[in-house]
Amino acid sequence: MATGRTHRPATRSRGIPEATVARLPLYLRALTALSERSVPTVSSEELAAAAGVNSAKLRKDFSYLGSYGTRGVGYDVEYLVYQISRELGLTQDWPVVIVGIGNLGAALANYGGFASRGFRIAALIDADPAMTGKMVAGLPLRHTDELESIIEDNGVSIGVIATPAGAAQQVCNRLVEAGVTSILNFAPTVLTVPDGVDVRKVDLSIELQILAFHEQRKAGEEADLAQPDTDAPAAPPAATARTVPAEKRRPEPGSDGDIPAVMPA
Amino acid sequence: MATGRTHRPATRSRGIPEATVARLPLYLRALTALSERSVPTVSSEELAAAAGVNSAKLRKDFSYLGSYGTRGVGYDVEYLVYQISRELGLTQDWPVVIVGIGNLGAALANYGGFASRGFRIAALIDADPAMTGKMVAGLPLRHTDELESIIEDNGVSIGVIATPAGAAQQVCNRLVEAGVTSILNFAPTVLTVPDGVDVRKVDLSIELQILAFHEQRKAGEEADLAQPDTDAPAAPPAATARTVPAEKRRPEPGSDGDIPAVMPA
DNA sequence: TATTGTGAACGCTTTCACAGCG
DNA sequence: CGCTGTGAAAGCGTTCACAATA
Numbered sequence: 091m092a093t094g095r096t097h098r099p100a101t102r103s104r105g106i107p108e109a110t111v112a113r114l115p116l117y118l119r120a121l122t123a124l125s126e127r128s129v130p131t132v133s134s135e136e137l138a139a140a141a142g143v144n145s146a147k148l149r150k151d152f153s154y155l156g157s158y159g160t161r162g163v164g165y166d167v168e169y170l171v172y173q174i175s176r177e178l179g180l181t182q183d184w185p186v187v188i189v190g191i192g193n194l195g196a197a198l199a200n201y202g203g204f205a206s207r208g209f210r211i212a213a214l215i216d217a218d219p220a221m222t223g224k225m226v227a228g229l230p231l232r233h234t235d236e237l238e239s240i241i242e243d244n245g246v247s248i249g250v251i252a253t254p255a256g257a258a259q260q261v262c263n264r265l266v267e268a269g270v271t272s273i274l275n276f277a278p279t280v281l282t283v284p285d286g287v288d289v290r291k292v293d294l295s296i297e298l299q300i301l302a303f304h305e306q307r308k309a310g311e312e313a314d315l316a317q318p319d320t321d322a323p324a325a326p327p328a329a330t331a332r333t334v335p336a337e338k339r340r341p342e343p344g345s346d347g348d349i350p351a352v353m354p355a
Numbered sequence: 356m357a358t359g360r361t362h363r364p365a366t367r368s369r370g371i372p373e374a375t376v377a378r379l380p381l382y383l384r385a386l387t388a389l390s391e392r393s394v395p396t397v398s399s400e401e402l403a404a405a406a407g408v409n410s411a412k413l414r415k416d417f418s419y420l421g422s423y424g425t426r427g428v429g430y431d432v433e434y435l436v437y438q439i440s441r442e443l444g445l446t447q448d449w450p451v452v453i454v455g456i457g458n459l460g461a462a463l464a465n466y467g468g469f470a471s472r473g474f475r476i477a478a479l480i481d482a483d484p485a486m487t488g489k490m491v492a493g494l495p496l497r498h499t500d501e502l503e504s505i506i507e508d509n510g511v512s513i514g515v516i517a518t519p520a521g522a523a524q525q526v527c528n529r530l531v532e533a534g535v536t537s538i539l540n541f542a543p544t545v546l547t548v549p550d551g552v553d554v555r556k557v558d559l560s561i562e563l564q565i566l567a568f569h570e571q572r573k574a575g576e577e578a579d580l581a582q583p584d585t586d587a588p589a590a591p592p593a594a595t596a597r598t599v600p601a602e603k604r605r606p607e608p609g610s611d612g613d614i615p616a617v618m619p620a
Numbered sequence: 621t622a623t624t625g626t627g628a629a630c631g632c633t634t635t636c637a638c639a640g641c642g
Numbered sequence: 643c644g645c646t647g648t649g650a651a652a653g654c655g656t657t658c659a660c661a662a663t664a
Contacts, residue, residue, distance in 0.1 A: 109633060115558075120545075134645075134647095135645085149645090150635090153648065161644075162646080163642070164646085177568070178568045182571075193461060194462040203558075203559055204560070204563065207560070274562050278384065290565060293468075294466055295471070299445065301537040302449055302513070303442070303444055305513060308551070373654090415626080418624090426624045428624085428664070
């Protein structure tokens with residue numbers, strides 16, 4: 091690198107590692123905050139701290155975009171904001187639809203992060219006819235029947251699925267059929283899509299379970315040799331079926347109200 | 356492995372790769388579905404398909420837990436459900452608090468995935484005094500003042516932060532101070548925590564930005580040599596500050612209502 | 621025979637450490 | 643001198659392909 095900067099720093103984009111792409115939004119956020127405080131330049135060390143990564147990683151990441159820094163000085167904040175925004179495709183307008191306006195869908199519609207940075211909610215779509223026309227986040231709910239026309243009319247290529255698990259695949263199919271090629275899935279299901287369609291999933295229950303794993307680890311380290319195999323079945327792998335010792339949750343008097351148990355775990 | 360199965364398949368847990376841990380909940384979900392359909396055994400191929408991974412990966416993952424399968428047959432569904440549940444720490448009760456009951460917090464409180472699998476909402480906490488006592492998901496909202504006592508009284512070690520970005524670090528500090536050691540963060544900020552505290556973040560805006568990157572890629576591949584550098588500033592890295600070409604979003608007549616623009620990107 | 625369990629190869633990601641340069 | 647940019651090394655994670663075995 092260093093030498094030979096050709097005339098197109100633009101489509102040098104070929105082959106930015108996925109791990110780097112996933113961090114660019116983080117850097118962008120930190121840079122935006124600096125920009126708002128009118129900080130003109132920032133070192134890799136400072137920016138890395140703000141983004142919660144280490145500086146070597148950050149420098150390596152930026153090296154995939156080009157040589158945008160100045161040795162001995164750091165990075166120009168505004169310039170980097172622009173370059174990263176462009177790299178991420180945020181200098182253009184991305185109409186999105188949100189399908190499934192329950193608690194979560196409504197939260198998403200009201201979430202500022204969607205409206206900012208080039209994302210624009212083209213429509214909120216729900217299957218419940220009784221909800222059609224109701225206003226959420228300033229937008230009228232549209233019925234699922236209109237899904238295809240909404241997508242085509244608005245040139246929507248990004249869809250957000252916030253339906254119950256059972257409806258997700260079907261909604262997904264219709265989105266893809268209508269032309270959506272990127273999907274953000276909040277429903278706790280594995281979606282099957284054709285090649286060329288990207289799916290990212292956000293799964294609250296999975297995140298909690300990962301935390302529980304580590305939490306258990308911590309607890310186990312203290313007591314260590316405790317936990318002499320609770321009442322675990324030492325059943326031979328392919329013998330009589332073993333059942334989880336049923337619900338052994340203590341419902342803690344007075345705090346287990348009517349929490350819906352959808353069991354999407 | 357194979358040979359020498361010692362008496363404690365239990366705390367063989369040492370050193371399960373993080374990537375594997377992150378997939379265990381996925382397998383568990385697929386297995387639970389099979390269990391509900393009373394399917395007795397499943398092959399790595401079938402289970403992998405249901406979980407959306409390839410079978411080699413699944414077998415490797417399971418190999419870290421122990422030899423729970425039967426060659427020529429497959430895995431006993433119930434037995435695996437139990438083993439994975441135990442590995443993840445889901446056979447015990449995990450009281451959690453959710454802090455910040457806005458749109459998102461309420462959605463989380465109502466989300467079935469929280470209530471299932473050993474997670475129990477110990478309390479919903481919000482800073483707004485006007486909200487205190489209001490019922491959400493069958494639980495009364497508690498005021499932030501009670502945060503410490505709630506955590507101590509209930510032995511809460513997992514906290515969910517769904518506050519605005521500005522309040523997140525402060526809430527986090529109080530949670531950690533009171534004894535929480537695992538945090539699921541929905542606020543778009545980097546949280547700083549002491550060693551020994553786990554943080555996982557869920558960031559809607561980041562996921563969308565990653566999708567936008569790939570989406571842009573796809574579009575670029577079609578038109579390819581098009582996009583001759585929109586109006587990009589070829590500014591020398593450390594020269595005069597470059598500003599993003601201001602808002603060039605077309606507000607698409609009639610659809611840019613009062614969407615809050617919090618800009619947490 | 622069908623399918624698991626796993627060494628070994630491969631590829632991606634992170635980290636190191638320092639040359640290059642303003 | 644200070645800080646970026648980057649080869650090279652180290653560390654993980656995935657995939658291959660096949661020996662082990664119920």
